[in-house]
Amino acid sequence: MAKTQQPEFHIQIHLRAALGTFFKSQLFLTPPYPVATFTGKTVIVTGANTGLGLEAARHLYRLNAAKVVLAVRTVFKGETAKEDILNSVTARNDPNAIEVWPLDQASTSSTLAFSERARTELSRVDAVVLNAGINTKHFQLVEGYEQVTQVNVLNTFLLALVLLPKLLDTKTRFADSSPHLTIVSSEAHHLTKFEEINTPNLYEKLNEEQAYSQQPRYQVSKLLEVLLTRELVARLKGNPKFDMDPVIINLVNPGLCWSSLIRDDVKPPVLFRVANKLIARTTEQGGRCLVLAAAAPESSHGxxxxxxxxxxxxxxxxxxxxxxxxxxxxxQTVPILEARKPGLLSAVGLG
Incomplete structure (x- = not known):
């Protein structure tokens, strides 16, 4: 009898520790109310027309950011979000401080157009909060890749890498800047054994419709965010450009919050609905976490x-x-991103 081939990567998860941390945070901790000033700074928040992104942008405007760019798929919804922020933050009256820019991370051309506009139109970028993401029950290929993978992973990191030089330039030219690149991830990364990594081509496996399931795929996308961020930080270490003028790159977990992440015309799973009712924090509280990470000290790097x-x-x-x-x-990810933007890695000193 032939021996069963052992997987290349045998991943074991330890749910007890992760669940203990999760319930302690949800039941007994409240994220601190952000107080650090963003005076004079320009901040980009993706997925900012609703949910966590909207609440983060509201805090950033309240904290006196010179410019808050709301990056949204639908400009009309972005303008509505802008009005909501202006009406709610009564201590400040500066509508020109909030700009609404189109960004659809399902589209590579939209992602690159957004980054080019940021490069040419913004004199500085002090913080980028990459919050846009999806969690859907529907399998769909977009530009040849499964849509959750496309939005949450591929074009999130394309945007991160394309904006890194702008963040570095801001640090070089503005003494008051401490640039941050913050990627919104999740404790959901604890929940996957990531069996897809044992296939020769990770992204081909993620493109198989029969292998798709909503929550497992969302968990994998959040794990990929963690792994790619950690590898990026590790590879930038020793790069003189980044060692002398560091851009703080970190991940943030907002916890389980009331949000509009799941947008399908179906009810979420029963367990999810019960958990939301019993232990979810408010969207505003989750938004605090994003702002705290965008102002976190250098010890948060990586x-x-x-x-x-x-x-x-x-x-x-x-x-x-x-x-x-x-x-x-x-x-397996970098060649995809390089094909979308040739010279991407060399622009950040990784070529």
Missing amino acids: EFQSDGKNQDVEAWIYTELGGRVQKKVWE
Whole structure:
């Protein structure tokens, strides 16, 4: 009898620790109310017309940001969000401080057009909060890739890498700037054994409709965000450009919140609805986490922020196994991004 071939990567998750941290945070901790000033600073928030992105943008306007760019799929909804912010923050009256820009991360051309506009029209970019993401029950290929993977992973990191030089330039030219690149992730990354990594081509596997399921795919997308961010930070280490004028790159977990992440015309799973009712924090409280991460100290560089503090990611990620998984994910993702924007890595000193 032939032996069953062992997987290249045997990932074991430890739910007890992750669940303990999750329930402690949801039941006993409230994210601190942001107080750090953003005076004179320009901040971009993606997915800013609703949910966590809207609440983060509201705080940033309240905290006196010189410019808050609401990056949204639908400009009309973005303008409505802008009016909502202006009407709610009565201590300030500066409508010109909020701009609404179109960005559809399902589209590579839209993602690149947005980044080029930021490069040419904004004199500085002090913080980028990459919050846009989807969680859907419907399988669909977009530009040849499954849509959750396309939006949450591929074009999120395309945008991150394209905007990195602008953040670095801001640090070089403005002494008062401490640029931040914050990627909104989730504790959901703890929940996946990531079996897809054991296939020769990760993204081909993620494109298989029969392998698609809503929550498992969302969990994988959040894990990929963690792995790619950690590998990016590791590869930038030792780069003189970034060592002398560091851009703080971190992840943030807003916790379980009332939000509009799940937008399908169907009810979420029963367990999700019960959890929302019993332990979810408000959208405003979740939005605080995004702002705290965008102003977090240098000790947050490469870390996973939760409730305004660094928090451990899933334990296996710190091991030798995690390093190998992380490297494979990076090596299979980067060629896709380079094809979308040739010279992408060399522009940040990784070519």
